[in-house]
Amino acid sequence: MVTSLKGRHFLTLAEYSREELLFILETAMQLKQRYLAGERVIPLLVGRHLAMIFEKPSTRTRISFETAMRELGGNAIYLSASELQLARGETIEDTARVLSRYVDAVMARVYEHYKIERLAQYSRVPVINGLSDLHHPAQALSDVLTIMEKKGRDITRLKIVFVGDGGDNVLHSLMLAVGILGGRIVIASPKGYEPHPSVVKLFNEHAAPNGGSYEIERDPFKAVENADVVYTDVWVSMGQDKEREKRLRDLEPYRVTVELMERAKPDAVFMHCLPAHRGEEVVDEVIDGRWSIVWDQAENRKHAQKAVLALLVP
Template identity: 80%
Template sequence: MYSGLKNRDFLTLAEFTKEELTVMLETAAHLKLRYKMGERAIPLLPGRHLAMIFEKPSTRTRVSFEAAIKELGGDAIVLHYGEMQLARGETIEDTARTLSRYVDGIMARVYEHYKLEKLAEYSTVPVINGLSDLHHPAQGLADVFTIVEKKGRDITRLKIVFVGDGGDNVAHSLMLAVGILGGKVTISAPKGYDPHPSVVKLFNETAARYGGSFEIERDPWKAVKDADVVYTDVWVSMGQEKEREKRVKDLEPYKVTSLLMKQAKQDAIFMHCLPAHRGEEVTDEVIDGKWSVVWDQAENRKHVQKAILALLIP
């Protein structure tokens, strides 16, 4: 097992080189193959403990990370934010210092990204981003793993289009993952829904050096024309409920329908990180149809996260 990533944090994909992301993807492919061949337990992390902090509710992140660490021979300790001393005023710094004495890694799913940065600053064990308002790197890595699995290893030859809210954390991590691997992402979003300036800055500082690029195309029909991959996500994320009416109105023209998918290549795939609001950002005909790879994509979260844990946790 490659040891060059031990004790590293996993907060954004911009912290890793193209070569390092390639190692993660190759490790995930190796672990998935062994799993499919019947090797349900691969004890790469025996006796290790992963603390999992949930400020936001979760289905896929919790189950996939918990299954991942257990299949590697370790164990997970689930910590709901409201049940922790954090909810009663303990600082993030003190929480990080304490947990570092008990566990070998910390995965946290939070509202604000700065909380992860603070955890990582004061933790002596790897901190892994299970989702924040700006980044969802484990999802982004699983997304490129799925794209390569379905469409071939050379991501630079593919037209990858994200339709919807370009300021979405999943869109951000997709941009960075594809860009660092040298590919291009088209973001099709209305004005006011472009990628966050801080993420654009990260992209320009990292992905651009590998030839990665992104573009904004307001017209979803033009954006999806001849696409290899069409990706969308929910329009109203947790914490944005008060903006629901405006967001749904603004993003309605960006709904992924079968008519929109027919603008893409005949063998195009449809992706969604889930959970989906069926009938809102995507129709049943698409998510359940011939284009959809969302269930394979969801499964790949576990295999990619096994690679992240195996490579980072000492």
């Protein structure tokens, strides 16, 4: 039985057991119900401060973490990369050492994953991954929370399909979340767009022992047959602009269209972490259509992250 996660880092979901992930998700559900019942401030983190470092711009990550912290009674401090001495040559190690003497937790949204690992290594307080090039655990938590709300808490009976870039950071974390909980995920992607070997290693070590599985299917229409959940993400992420034309060409057959969704189960749902590049990875008729639960999914970012903060911040 899980009793406390205080002081833990949140870098990848592989650091958490099945029981611990369920504990976080259950806490998120409880906090969301209290919020919807009108309890807009739950004073669990009064007097606590969260530093939020952003190398990459953000809409959902910034607003959801900031409102989550404030609704727990704490304070959030936004720090763009240009505002920090990191931009002038101060090391990640020194930044971590100093920040962790001022605040109670650090959330960072970075380009390279090693930076979040280095922050955690030298920080006295919990470090939370708000996105890196390899992982987006905060997003995956809200994804699983949304799937449980729409399809029931036992995800082991579901067929969850990701269509697009198999090396996507959101997919990496979704793979781990679903797998650690014992579920199955199918990845529809072209050759050359497979999950990163380091993520496959984490999956084999932490998800497979729980009964989790993943498979790669090149044909997107075959992949989504009888799917309960169809998920996609942008084809060109920040930092990939030089590859844009090639990526668009390679991934064009993996666009989520009405025809593709009609191959899934009649009650299938469509998910996207946003922002969406409409007309590229998904058409308007899907993201705005009867399958879409993307707005509920976006809303759940705040509730899932509120649970992480409430449970990890000392």
